[in-house]
Amino acid sequence: MGSQDVKLKGVDYEYIEQDVFNKSSLLLELNPVHKKVPVLVHGNKAISESFVILEYIDETWKQHPLLPQDPYQRAHARFWANFAEQKLLYAAFIAMVASRDDTEKALNVARESVEKIEQEIKGKKFFGGDNIGYLDIALGWISYWIPIYEEVGSMQILDPLRFPAINTWMNNFLNHPVIKDRLPQRDDMVVYFRGRKKIVSPAYHGLMKYL
Amino acid sequence: MGSQDVKLKGVDYEYIEQDVFNKSSLLLELNPVHKKVPVLVHGNKAISESFVILEYIDETWKQHPLLPQDPYQRAHARFWANFAEQKLLYAAFIAMVASRDDTEKALNVARESVEKIEQEIKGKKFFGGDNIGYLDIALGWISYWIPIYEEVGSMQILDPLRFPAINTWMNNFLNHPVIKDRLPQRDDMVVYFRGRKKIVSPAYHGLMKYL
Incomplete structure (x- = not known):
């Protein structure tokens, strides 16, 4: 197969x-x-x-549902998908592109966001349970983009000692058969984000003080 | 009653x-x-x-559904709810707080966003049809917040000549019996947003050039 x-x-x-x-x-x-x-x-x-x-x-396509069936569990999955996009993605991006003072503050926001997600995945293989679900897919970018942000920004967010459960989940996710052969070229993404950093850096100077 | x-x-x-x-x-x-x-x-x-x-x-509570039943119509409603929050709310906020050069650019982004929503509401009483639905509630802030942003920022976004359908919808929405007696105090909101403007303005100087 x-x-x-x-x-x-x-x-x-x-x-x-x-x-x-x-x-x-x-x-x-x-x-x-x-x-x-x-x-x-x-x-x-x-x-x-x-x-x-x-x-x-x-x-x-209702077979093999991605979202849980219970309304509260569904709300929970949607909440964390949005949280990661609004908080972690934004803070990690600013940490990558901002000047030194802002980087520290943005890194702290990013790590505090990962800390909250760490609590959600602790003790589970996937957010969806034994198999990939909505929240695994919605957070999938963390496993692939954040390490690239870390490389481009010369920084560390996903410390495996501080966030062991997230790191285990990242491995489970990236090695899942539906995911592993369908990821974009890593080198292309590094080039793309280095370009973004160059263009937007001036705009982010001093921004973290206020947000 | x-x-x-x-x-x-x-x-x-x-x-x-x-x-x-x-x-x-x-x-x-x-x-x-x-x-x-x-x-x-x-x-x-x-x-x-x-x-x-x-x-x-x-x-x-499945009675009187807020979202349409058809998956594509549901996707449509969710798409425009997110669009307005990501684009219009952000641009209108920047227009309110930013320095003069940025205000012009942000105002254009805000008005172009309203233009797209104008096309969606044209010929309908509510986004949900004859009665209020998910998208009316999700966009409800436009009818109430944007005029306050306009006052605080001394600017105009919702020109009734350019956006007649949005303006009609705003009246329909604000006068709907479920809405009209449940709005927050307008004066309190003006004070709140004047305070926000004062605090965050410095951070937004020059930002629009890059975003």
Whole structure:
């Protein structure tokens, strides 16, 4: 069985790669508002924004649910997905691009955010339990992007001694058969984020004092 | 029938006001992560974050659904709720607090965002159709906050000549029986946002050039 046969929902799809430096007219047409990947095309419908796409997939193909069934557990998963994007992603990005004084403050915010997520994953293989669920996918970027941010920013956020459960989860996630052969090229991402850092750094000078 | 009997779901609840300048120990205990309102308490469960609360309410009390039933329409509603919060709220806030050069750029981003939402509401009484739905509630802040931002920032975003459908919707929304007697005190909000402007303005100087 090839890795292309391993799927969470068992639904056939075609994957079309986008060059984010030279966006195709197809992307601009399918996501005219944000002009960003990912976009899911289903029949004649185009759905954008990662978390919105995940909900759509779970509501359309009901086999092997990604979200838990209980409303409170569902709220819990959505809460942490949003928390990580709003707090950790933002703080880690600022830590990567900001000047030295701000880096310290942003790093602390980032690490405090990871600390909270550490408490959520402790004692579990995946956030979804024994298999990958909504929250694993929604937080998947942590396992792949943060180490790249760490390299580009010459910093450490995911200290394995301080966050052993997160580090175990990262390994479980990155080595899961649905994930491991479908990650973007690491080298390309390092180049991309080095470019972002250069462009946006001046804007972030002194910002952390106020936010 | 008093206004307290008019409800979208017909579910009894108790409303507890919070002083955001002097947060209660109850709030800090119920939402230790963000320390923010709103928090919904249902039995021994506490749910935070507005959009997460809306989904929880709709999944727990299924009568009079707030979200449409069709997965694509649901995705559509979630997409625009997030768009407004990420783009319009952010740009309007920067326009309110930023220095003059940035204000122009932020105002343009804000107005372009409103333009997109104008296209979505055109010809409809509410985003949800004949009655208030998920997207009306998720965008409700536009009808009430933006005019306050406009006052605090001495600027105009919601030009009624350019955005007639949004302005009609704002009136429909603000005069809906579930909404009109439950809005926060306008004067308190003006004071609050004048305070925010004073504190955060320095951080936003020159920011729009890069974002």
